[in-house]
Amino acid sequence: MHIGEGDFDGFLSKMDYIVKTIKDDKVQEFRWFQEKASYIKDKMLFDYAILGIDRSFIIIAALIDFIFETISGEEKKSRYYFPIIVRKNSFDDSCLAIYDGGDCVYGVYDAVDDVEYIRCLDDILRSGRKIEFKSGSRLKPYMILNHDIYSSKRLNNKSSNSLTLLSKNEIVKTFRRMANGMNPDLEMTYMLRKYGFHDVQDIRGYFLYDDGKGTIYTLSMFSQYIENVEDMWQYTQKYLKELLKKYDGSDFVSFVYKNCGDYIGEVKKIAELIANMHIKLSLINEGNFGVLEPDESNIDEIINQIISNFNLLLDYMKNQDYSGDVESLIKEIMDDKNLLMESIENIKSLSPYFGKYLRCHGDLHLEQLLKKEDGYILIDFEGEPTKPISERSRHMSPLKDVAGMIRSFDYAAYSQFFAHKENGEDGIDLEKVENLLSAWATVITNVFVESYVNLIDEHDADLIPDEKYITAILALFKLDKAVFEAIYEVNNRPSWFKIPLKGIIECIDELKNISSLEVYNG
Known part of the structure; x- marks a missing residue:
């Protein structure tokens, strides 16, 4: 690709204008675009470079600022890396923009999957x-x-x-x-x-x-690229679909233990993998790694984050219409709001018992685990992508990863419930489907946490809180995750809003539970 830029001079001179003509609806269809629920007010070219050029196409690395308005009316800016390939007189349904240069018409495409890029x-x-x-x-x-x-x-x-x-x-x-x-x-x-x-x-x-x-x-x-059977989310969805077909009307928990021995075995192996990852990360003493003793400021940080995000969630929920079951969940949360704030403030007294802080995965869930014939591979260590890298690179409690897996089990259960409901499948009624899947999530969560804690205790018990405090502290990290999920769902996937709302309620119940509150006075 050694053709001169002159072949595309007309296009390059109009780059600022052409970026503005990129179709908003096409951009919002991309999974990676994180502001799907926001109105795109403007698009501005921040910078660009020519990566390659030929007579029929040019490849451009573009950095584009998206100016958008949130549901609450706030204006924000996000910068995206947007590599494009521009082809002469070539158009199809994936075309993001068309520019008529007079002598030639140009089609603009996302370049990431193009072999030339x-x-x-x-x-x-x-x-x-x-x-x-x-x-x-x-x-x-x-x-x-x-x-x-x-x-x-x-x-x-x-x-x-x-x-x-x-x-x-x-x-x-x-x-x-x-x-x-x-x-x-x-x-x-x-x-x-x-x-x-x-x-x-x-x-x-x-x-x-x-x-x-x-x-x-x-x-x-x-x-x-890891040759794999599928990720654990896909595997779990197929597994749960088959599990529902087997249900015989018996006690939910007993049925899960009787019929899910193979999945329980998988979860124990996954718990071992995650525990070994945390142990290995605790032993790295290079660069921004190693182990830290958390202090009150670390605990204040997560508590303040929960409070801030919770208040943001309340703003997002204003003046919105929801189904009856979601309205009921919101009312339950609002009724317990003051108790929730008091409970998480009380956890500050547990700061000496939080275990250690280290670099962790940061956004761990079932999709981040690839299932192979002989084990698993952990992927996507970038943390929560909406947060700045400085925050994602911080040391944190390994319980953040544990909480991520617990929330993912809950999501897997409700994803299958929604699929069953939408497909209108015959068999057990929806209430029993929901209760069975909830029982599955509870059993799997208990197995996962017990296996993880036992493995950590065998190698370095100081990495996590001891048995007396772990329930309350883990509830805090689950709440942090559930509130963050709720903000995402209300903005991007309202039909799934129920899942994190139920998670928030479960965390409230754990935090106000007598056995958990005794910790604060002990």
């Missing part, structure tokens, strides 16, 4: 060639391993980033929402491999956007 990145990575952006900033490639590629295709579009499968067992992961710093997914995966934890992907190389003034953004990385 992937070849271009691979060439830049292997050559070590730095690419200059219009602003003077640079795209810098860093190669760790040396391989070759030939073709590409899109993986399922469930990620908050973009995943493109290469022919030689590799994935290009594109970090869409730009955040200042080294992405934790890259950093954590690399360090775990380096220190002998091999249940993660290997990394071939990565790309940084460097403004030359101390600000860097991680744009993408080439990592190992």
Whole structure:
């Protein structure tokens, strides 16, 4: 691709205008676009670089600022890495924008799954060639391993980033929402491999956007593609669908123990994997790793975060219409609001008993576990992608990861309930379906927590709170997760809003439970 830029001069001179014409509805269809419930007021080109050019197409690395208005009327800005490929006189349903340049009509497309873009990145990575952006900033490639590629295709579009499968067992992961710093997914995966934890992907190389003034953004990385059966979310949905077919009308909990021995075995192995990951992370004393003793400021931080997010959730819920069962859940939460605030404030007295803080996964759930024939692989260590990297790279309690898995079991149960309800399948009535799936989530959660705690206690019991305090402290981390989920669902997936609301209520019940409250006075 050595053709001169003159072939696309007319297009490049109108880049600012063309970015504004990118179709909002097309952008909001992308899984990685995180402001689906917000109104896009404007789009502005922040910076761009030409990665490759030919007579029929040009590949551009664009950084685009999206200005949007939230449900509450607040105006916000998010910057996205938006690689595009522009083709002459080529249009189909995936076209994001069309520009008529007079002599030629250009079609603008998302480039991440286009083999020309992937070849271009691979060439830049292997050559070590730095690419200059219009602003003077640079795209810098860093190669760790040396391989070759030939073709590409899109993986399922469930990620908050973009995943493109290469022919030689590799994935290009594109970090869409730009955040200042080294992405934790890259950093954590690399360090775990380096220190002998091999249940993660290997990394071939990565790309940084460097403004030359101390600000860097991680744009993408080439990592190992793991041959897997499916992720544990997919596996669990299929499993639960079959479980419902077997239900014989017996006691829910007894039925789960009798019929879910194989899944319980899987959960014990997963608990062991996560415990071993935390133990390994606690032993790394390089860079921003190692173990810290949490103090009152750390506890204040999570409590203040819960309170702030809870109040934000209340704002989002105003003037909205909900179904009867959701309205009932909201009323129950509002009735217990003062008790909830008092209970989480009381947990401050437990700050000496929180265990240790270390680098953790940060956004652990069933989709982050790939099931192989002989085990599992942990993926996506970037933490919660809506938060800044400085926050995602902090040390935290390993109970945050435990809470993430617990919430994911709950989500899996209700996802199957909604699927059963929507498909109108015959058999047991919906109330029994919901109760059975809730019983399954409770049993699986108990097995997971017990297995995890026992394994940690065998190696380094000080990493987590002891038995006397763990229920109350774990409830705090589950509440933090459930409130965060509720904000996401009310903005992006209202039909699932019920799931985190029920999670919040369960946490309130645990925090106000007599056995938990005794901890505060003990």
